Amino acid sequence: MKLRRLIAEVLCGAVAAMFCLTGCGADTGMMDAANANSVAGGDSSLPVITWKMGSTWGSGNIHYTCDERFTELVSQLTGGRFTITNYPEGSLCAANQLFDYVQNGTIQCGGDWGGYWSGKDTAFELLSTTMDNFSGLDYYTWINQGGGLECYQELYGQYNMTYFPIMINHAESGIRSTKPITSIADMQKMKIRLGGVLAGRVAQKLGINITTVAASELYESLQRGVIDGGEFSTPCSDDSLKLQEVAPYWCSPAWYQSAGVNGVMINKDAWDALPEEYQLAIQTAAETCAGEQLARYLWMDFEATEKMLKEDGCIVTEMNSEDWATIRKTCQEIYEAEAAANENFDMVYSSMKAYREKADTYRDMLKDYSWGFNYDDYDAKSQE
Template identity: 30%
Template sequence: MERRSFVRGAGIAGVLAAGTAPAFVQAQANIRWRLASSFPKSLDTIYGAAEVFSKKVSDMSGGKFQISVHAGGELMPPFGVVDAVQNGTVDMCHTVPYYFFGKDPTFAIGAAIPFGMNSRQMTAWMLHGNGLKLMREFYAQYNMISFPGGNTGSQMGGWFRKEVKSLADIKGLKFRIGGFAGKIIERMGGVPQNIPGGEIYQSLEKGTIDAAEWVGPYDDQKLGFYKVAPFYAYPGWWEGGPEVDFFINTKAYEALTPEYKAIVEAASMTAHVDMQAKYDALNPTALKQLVAAKVKLMPFPKDVMDAAFKESMAVYADLSKTNPNWKKVYTDYAAFLKDQNLWFRFTEGQFDRYMQSAKL
């Protein structure tokens, strides 16, 4: 189940795509699984990755391995999917690990933590560092195995009813913010709210919350946040490159043949790459349309960014002293990130800064 397995799986995918399915696929038993998503069907990007995965599994198995995809709330609440996989109520789920930081903050490292890795760095750590190994060791405590299932890329900082001009404006702010980042907002004086994507608009419209973040322009436009909160902040410093995962019940996965396991791995990587490619393709047009609709883009003030960074580092240090799971994973994560940032500083960073100022 290391990166070599993903390569073998991709090879199988290519053979099957060419229409020359080997005999072992014909010999496999018919399997029917259920996948519970944490996302509504209306979000064709993040929810859609599970459908991409399901279709690839079916195509590569000649239709013998079928996985039905169920939207958040259809089988259980959106944040109930990990319990369902752990208990074997469903075979697998598609979700963002940091939703479950309340079980153990270490879940958040498997997705995104404030001022953490960007999407390329995260995939590098998972596939060619120790990320996949360490996170799977942790998830095994919950009777499940993980597979990369997408990445949104760096996110926006959310929608606000009022402009944030300084750190003082965070005080008392009721902010829908996903997962672990709520701990940082709380230390900054805000009031974090963990609300599923399908319920955010109503909460923002009714004034139950003052601000909300989701992903970026394409999804946010579909959800209509700009209609009730005109200020659109950036950057989403808590989500530089959040990974979305497939979690599979350990018993269900181990019951698969080696060939079906390879198909699952190959299909997960197809979905993983496809999600961010779709976001990157769709976000620019959506952002232009939002600006045309009088949305006010708002960079977070420097004192907000500085306070968030300071509090994040303090939380990580505290957790490293008190949580063995966190310390084991974060120590490796932080070392990998340090080297990645050194590399990106000289290449990606300089190139991107120049290109973003150039007039094409």
């Protein structure tokens, strides 16, 4: 198969060529025959295709680099015959317009975080994050082995799209705040920026005042006292915004987002028009990118955490155990209520619960060894 030969060449160190896309508005992405023959030298029956990929992330955002890595892999895997040009948030459309742009075929694809589309269907939130539930490794395993990918295809398919996860990260940092947080009562006295529709419902049920603030305005809002606390993403992502400079307190872990998934949504008509070889290239690039990012983000989080604690003077706080139990119970109640009200949410949530039923037996047997332990903690437990 031509693509498999190309993949082998890439893995042996073949250099990929990148081609620029010009023009705007809806397009097929297909180059004319003369240009295709010029670029490819006329030595392949596969067409030369260029696509546009918008993003919910701005240029320089750490998540945007993942979008760029995905398109780089697609080009490499097709010998440069299929290229996708990245456009940061705002250059083609606003972040909240990206879904419609891809659905309608104005552009062929877009890099997203599904939680942004929760207003269309709350099931999108489960495809992008969970409260007090999945870890990054759970998402990775569920997507690739537990039927998770089918849930993405089903939900996005209802909107004339196909979908592939390209980045999975572990739990978010937690809430960065200007005052310490050790209880629900502390949060009830604060204005907090918290992402996610369902997390907002949990917060409301707990009596916490949630305020909407764009990520680009988070630093200034904390600095000016518009909000008292907020979350963005994992430690390396938070560090890219320098949130620790204006919010030295760090309440961890992040019950509201125990893991996260970013992906690429692809217009279904554009997808169907691709040769099978290029469809395989996209799937392979997405799988490769997701595996790379799972390790890359965690390593960067290690480094960012060390920097924040040793150099930036962050002060870590924890919620008391009684309030943690209340939060966990409330999260489950909100999930169960939404599953009863939304068929799509129930589809995804049921698949996740089926995964947990299969995984948790062995996870429980492994105890500390299912994810790992710190030696100091292990020694302390053995002496209790």
